[in-house]
Amino acid sequence: MTILRAESLVNDGTALVIFGIAVQIATGHDGVGPGGIALDFLISYAGGIGVGLAAGWLSIRLRGVVRDTLLNNTVSLLTPFAAFLLAEEINASGVLAVVVAGLYISQAGSLLIAAQERIRVRAFWQLATFLLNGTLFVLVGLELRGAVNDLTSYPLRTAVVDALLVAAAVIGTRLVWLNTTPYLIRALDRRPQQRARRIGFRGRQPNAWAGFRGAVSLAAALAIPSGVPGRDLIIVVTFGVILVTLVVQGLTLPAVLRWARLPTDNSETEMAYAESRAVEAALQLLPGEAERLAVDPEITALVRSEVEERRTELTEAEPAPDGLNRREQYRALRLALISEKRRVVVHLRDERRIDDLVLRRFETVLDAEELRLGADTADAGE
Template sequence: MLALTVIVVIGACVLASGIVGNRLGIAPPVLMLAAGVLVGFVPRLRSVNLPPDTVLLVFLPALLYWESLNASLRAIRRSLRGVVLMSTVLVIFSAAMVAVVAHAFGLPWGPAWILGGALAPTDATAVAALGRVLPRRAMNLLQAESLINDGTALVVYGVAVSVTIGAEHFSTVHVGLLFARSYIGGAAAGIAVAFLGAKVRKRLEDPLLENVAVLLIPFSAFLLAEAIQASGVLAVVACGLIMSQLGPRVGTPAVRLLSQGFWTLGTYLLNGALFVLVGLQSQSAVRNLTSFDLARALSAVAAVCGVLIGVRFVFQFAVIYLIRALDRRASQQARRVSHGFRVITGLAGFRGAVSLAAALAVPNTLHNGQPLPDRDVIVFVTAGVIAALMLQAFALPPVVRWADLPEDTVIESESRMANRTAAEEALEAMPAIAATLGTAPEITDMARREYEKRLHVSQAGDPDDDSVDMDDDAAERLREFDSQYRELRLALLGNKRSTLLRLRDEHRIDDAVLRQIQARLDWEEVRLTRAQLID
């Protein structure tokens, strides 16, 4: 009964937080976290703990995979140097500074470095949930950073844990090999699973079975990477980024629509449950705190939050200006952003699931059987910092307004261009397609007129869908050739989809534009296919 009670309570917290957050304009994850803290006061639920394996093996693969599928690969390539620096140099520097602060509060160097490794990475799911008010370019940069930096942080964390418990000794060569295995092995595992998954999906015709295969892909990538002692997180990210490019080619419209609905709902529930459980775990961390008194522990939380924010701001300005001084190329100058933009990305360094799972996974004992010192402090400070940094979500809207960044109309303009180009190329290919299908000339002429009308309308704006408006006489005539008309429309939709994929591959449109327009084409194709089956 306790398990069922927990499921119902968590679901109710997610639902209530979503409703209240949308009405009051508050980020729902903040309310979910607060709800988890309040639930911790219920005596029956105080024994509920968040197993780290549940986060790492159940929550994380699904959430990271979905974020990777929806990432912009073009944006990652454009900001690759910044993303790499933030995912490596910033992570190591953050871990080191947290360790220094923690040691100043009385933690031995080993536990201090464990805490630093746990808190160094930003969290992809937290950024996605809390940063919805952010400009598109800032969101792309933060998501790319948080998808990749876990690999660096978990290597730092793993070395710190191993050295602290006495399982191994620190050496530069050994750490270098760990980093190489983590990144190279993780990326290789993700790439292998992605291409294997694409081949399996091509052979499946049942939408339900194909979606089962889609569901298995991120967990298979994580499992393979962990089996070779590489980064499961990086494997899932690499797999997701590759599938974001292959998916539009190997999936059918029915599969994509079903998958979109399933993943949207599933990841929302997982994300919400995770925030509630983090709040609940904060309660447990307070009750289990024995090494520090509460005032000292809260001071440590405040100091660690301050150093994480400070280090991030130092990196955002000092390191970037160093790069500017060293790199005077025109391409580098084109990537420059304003101070306001850097303030926004500096504030959005949220922590989340990976940090908490790492803290909870810290062993209870050393290699010699003695208790690991200050483990309770590591868990308390980690939970406290996660909760405290989420409060920055309240500061983001006014800061975004203060930054007064120029309006970003790239997606809208690319969407209009893509719709127009796809319609023009479909119109150009229509005679050949109609001849291949044996379509009646009257149907072809009617479809051509409607496409020309649609193109004329699209000059003034982006069409909402791919449907065609017809007068009553045209509709009556089409009843005689309904099957031919649907076949022609389906073939033209396929031509449009090919055009969109080519525009994406040529980097003329963003992945977001492809997904947006393809969803409309998928709905239209499913509608036409179902009508064809009914006939």
């Protein structure tokens, strides 16, 4: 998933840069030649990267200063628009600027953005992304009929045949590319770290088969100037390619994933490793910080016992007679207690012994604890 997401972001930005140059050539733009194309590509790419880094850096600094949740969400929302518009002002790639800004924030923001603000902003973007994606594909469907009705330069049958041919070319090119270039890289790069990243033929196929087309392709087609010959055909063909890739590749991707026999996801092991290292670092830091903050020895001992209890729970994960290891037992018991806490405070609210605002504040604490334990939706519902 990480590879597909990163590849999609960078591919879209690069493709739109090349697309913009192609439109200039198609519209007879003066001064377009090999040198001009190379210069335009350099400006678009380098300028987009530069603006993206600047926008990401400024966004993190502002969000580190702003403590109001609404203002923090506003800064987060305005960041991609600011990066895009600034890049377009210098004739650079706005899409690449947004991509780079997002990558910079994801890498540098963990230590500079407050935890509470990060949780709230992440929840906001999860909802916004879901709604935007849904809206974009609804618009694709709504625009299709109008595109077909506006097709005048070629018969509809020709457009359908062309769409199928272009879809086959798009899918086939990706399959060929991702199943040939790895062998070229292997021949040229013999470093041990490169060998460690190699995957077999089966493992490459989900990536090769996941080249869906969508809103970016449609936006590019609709951005073609009206004076370009065959614009109506290009739009209909683009719709056809989107439908073919989404329906054909989308419906068959689960079968490809099963056939690929991908290795077992080791994220849980990595999570346990990361938490173990973090706990060890906390225990090493504890004495010095307790002395610096002049903490009461009893409080220091209490904190140490809690952290050491967590370390023990992480390191002793052998299976128990009932099939649950110590980590799972710990998690199940804590979740049961959280559920009971939630039931009690809701009951207190219903009896008018506490205010709704108090309930909401306590719910926030319980939700954070539940998230730390890795509770899924089913656990939360229980």
